[in-house]
Amino acid sequence: MKRLIFALLLLGAGHVRAQEGPEYPAAAPEIRYVGRxxxxxxxxxFDWSGTWFECRFTGRSIALRASDTGRNYFNVTVDGQPVGTISIAGRDTLVVLASGLRRGEHHLRVQRRTxxxxxxxxxxALRLxxxxxxxxxxxxxxxxxEFVGNSLTCGYGTEGRSADEPFKAETENCDKSFSCIVARYFGADYSLVSHSGQGAARNYGDANTTSPVTMADRIGRTFDCAESPAWSFDEAVYRPDIVVINLGTNDFSTLPHPTREEFRAAYLRILATLREAYGDRVPILCVAPRVEDPAFAYIRELCDDAPYPNLGFAAVLPGYCNNDSDLGSSAHPNYEGQRKMAMLLIPYISTLTGWSAPHAVVE
Known part of the structure; x- marks a missing residue:
């Protein structure tokens, strides 16, 4: 029987001696990372939401030695079954991920949800x-x-109990966002380049029509919250088959709105970065958010006349979800609302990539 210990355990504490055994450095080739x-x-x-790693191991227990500049939460899966959530905070702490496993081979997956x-x-390191x-x-x-987006992509508030509940890091879970739901449906790896409150030209609540740092800037970073080092697209271990951009909500959800020219220039910067990195053959799906015009009109126009080929257009229109039972923290979609968004986008991704749309539950 699997057992997850949720508390952080300080190195050297007596009750973790059962975990003492071989230790593998985090950069060991036996560990596969997905994300920046x-x-x-x-x-x-790393600091981008949704970054994860997986490995195969033998033994009856496994622990993770890690540090964090804040406090972050992670989903842990062992042998294909979710076994719980852990948090990492402070310096050089040891977290027991699973113990009491049967003898033999096991599979571990740990995903950052914040x-x-x-x-x-x-x-x-990983300790066995x-x-x-x-x-x-x-x-x-x-x-x-690859998904480029805002709080919807991050899974902000997906585990919140009501639209009136304030945001808490504990209820943010990217694994329940439309992005991860779509990736699971297609059996695909994913990377999330997303930050809550960010727009293409203007961030949520900005007093000006443009903001000094938006997703047009963050898209080129290795770390979400640091200007350097720049992300090396050429040296990345992955190359996406499709990029999904879901931006515009924060640009237009409050006043003042960016002008057509300001929004267009910022969105074109994002497209230029992606085309320079991935070439013209990788399709890009541009998703208009469920806010009133002009976001819909501006993004559709960009897809029609941007100087880049292979662009697709989709829209998440008002009414796609219930405004009570489908909303979590701060009126953001909960898991049910996110599932509905995923179901809207799956046909477009299937068409642009040529991947079949299997008769499967979207979850």
């Missing part, structure tokens, strides 16, 4: 029990979707 990461002498660091503003995570070892890294599925 940076490997250094002290470990593998976003960059909550802090930067650095993984130092005596006699345990890491096996060859799992193979990639051969499909990859």
């Amino acid at each position: 990461t940076l490997a250094a002498d002290d470990g593998v660091s 976003e960059g503003e909550q802090g930067r995570t650095t993984l130092h 029990d005596r006699g345990g070892r890491l096996l060859e890294a799992p193979a990639a599925p051969g499909r990859h979707i």
Whole structure:
């Protein structure tokens, strides 16, 4: 029987001695990372929502040694079954991910569910029990979707109980966002380049029609919340089969709105970055958000006359979800609302990629 220990355990504490065994550095080739990461002498660091790793191992327990500049939450899956949520905070802490496992081979997956503003995570090592070892890294599925977006992509408030509930990091879960739901449906890897409150030209609540730093700037970063180092698209271990952009909500949800020219220039910067990185053959799906015009009209116009080929257009219109039972924290879609959004976008992604749309539950 699997058992997850939720508390953070300080290194050297007596009750973690059962975990003492071989320790593998976080950058070991047996560990497969998905998302934007940076490997250094002290470990593998990242802060983008949804970044995850997986490995295969033998033994009856596994623990993670990690640090975090804030406090972040992670989904843990062992042998294909979700076993709980852990948090990482502070320096050089040891988190027991699973213990009491049956002898033999196991599969571990750990996914960051919170976003960059909550802090930067650095993984130092995986520790197994005596006699345990890491096996060859799992193979990639051969499909990859990159999502560029805002709080909807991050899964802000997906586990909130009502639209009136304020945001808490504990209820943010990107795994219940439309992005991860879509990736699961197609059996694809994914990367999330997303930050709550961000727009293409203007961020939520800005007093001006444009903001100094938006997703047009963050899209080129290794870390969401740091200007440098720049992300090396050429050296990345993944190349997406399609990019889905879901921006515009924050540009137009409050006044003052960016002008057509301001919004267009910022959105074209995003498209230019993606085309320079991935070329013309990778389709880009541009999603208009469920806010009133002009977002719909501006994004549709861009898809029609932008100087880049292979652009698709889709829209999440008002009325796609219930304004009570489908909303979580701060009136953001909960899991049910996110599922409905995913179901809207799946046909467009299927058409643009040529992937079949299987008769499967969207979850």
